[in-house]
Amino acid sequence: MMARTPLMAGNWKMNLNHLEANQLVQKLAWTLKDMKHDYADVEVVVCPPFTDLRTVQTVVDADKLEIGYGAQDMSAHDGGAYTGEISASMLTALGCTYVVLGHSERREYHDESDELVNAKTVKAIAAGLTPIVCVGEGLDIRKAGDQVAYTLAQVEGALKDIKAENVENLVIAYEPVWAIGTGEVATPADAQEVCGAIREKIAELYDQETADAVRILYGGSVKSDNIADIMAEKDVDGALVGGAALKADEFAKIVRFKG
Numbered sequence: 001m002m003a004r005t006p007l008m009a010g011n012w013k014m015n016l017n018h019l020e021a022n023q024l025v026q027k028l029a030w031t032l033k034d035m036k037h038d039y040a041d042v043e044v045v046v047c048p049p050f051t052d053l054r055t056v057q058t059v060v061d062a063d064k065l066e067i068g069y070g071a072q073d074m075s076a077h078d079g080g081a082y083t084g085e086i087s088a089s090m091l092t093a094l095g096c097t098y099v100v101l102g103h104s105e106r107r108e109y110h111d112e113s114d115e116l117v118n119a120k121t122v123k124a125i126a127a128g129l130t131p132i133v134c135v136g137e138g139l140d141i142r143k144a145g146d147q148v149a150y151t152l153a154q155v156e157g158a159l160k161d162i163k164a165e166n167v168e169n170l171v172i173a174y175e176p177v178w179a180i181g182t183g184e185v186a187t188p189a190d191a192q193e194v195c196g197a198i199r200e201k202i203a204e205l206y207d208q209e210t211a212d213a214v215r216i217l218y219g220g221s222v223k224s225d226n227i228a229d230i231m232a233e234k235d236v237d238g239a240l241v242g243g244a245a246l247k248a249d250e251f252a253k254i255v256r257f258k259g
């Protein structure tokens with residue numbers, strides 16, 4: 001089995017304008033460079049608002065930074081009369097390599113369904129983007145003990161009609177909604193339970209090789225002081241980080257979770 005490269009992705013949500021984005025990415029790059037170890041063994045990605053992407057591209061290109069970037073959403077359409085939407089090809093034209101899809105905040109505030117997340121995932125893959133597909137249960141489902149079944153149904157919905165060769169590059173982020181922005185982090189065992197079940201589901205839908213290649217992230221109140229324990233779980237390959245990704249020092253410490 002090929003080792004999966006850990007991935008630390010910062011989801012900035014609706015925070016930081018392009019000037020602030022410039023500062024944060026530069027500071028992140030310096031901080032990572034100043035750290036004792038080089039960070040080549042961990043992939044670092046930032047997902048700023050759309051309006052920051054051009055700026056992030058300029059900083060990354062100018063300083064040849066080993067920081068990837070992507071958007072937090074995109075349209076399921078290729079182009080045309082869709083006011084306010086951004087297409088996959090607009091993102092690739094800006095050098096994006098990733099796109100977050102189906103975040104619980106999109107599902108909750110913008111009524112995104114599994115079908116829409118699937119349509120976007122198909123388009124992202126076709127454009128050569130790596131989708132970070134977000135799944136995860138709310139508190140009521142967790143209390144009822146149905147987190148695994150609920151989350152696996154979302155995974156299956158997102159992957160409908162997607163071929164194995166496209167799934168192996170995909171990233172899935174398990175983000176229990178009750179742990180997002182609440183300070184309530186899932187225990188490492190909670191994260192492993194669902195991340196492990198997601199990998200088993202992918203093996204069932206495709207094959208073991210595909211399942212072993214897919215990277216599965218945990219997200220929800222990840223901080224520098226809890227990341228190491230979460231990363232110790234065998235099916236957790238990284239984190240999708242919200243609030244803690246807005247501070248260069250803190251995000252850099254998360255990237256350097258091995259110390």
Ligand SMILES: O=C(CO)COP(=O)(O)O
Pocket residue numbers: 011103175179180181182183219220221222240241242243244
């Ligand atoms: O939603 C998240 C990342 O996509 C998690 O947010 P927090 O890290 O702020 O809890």
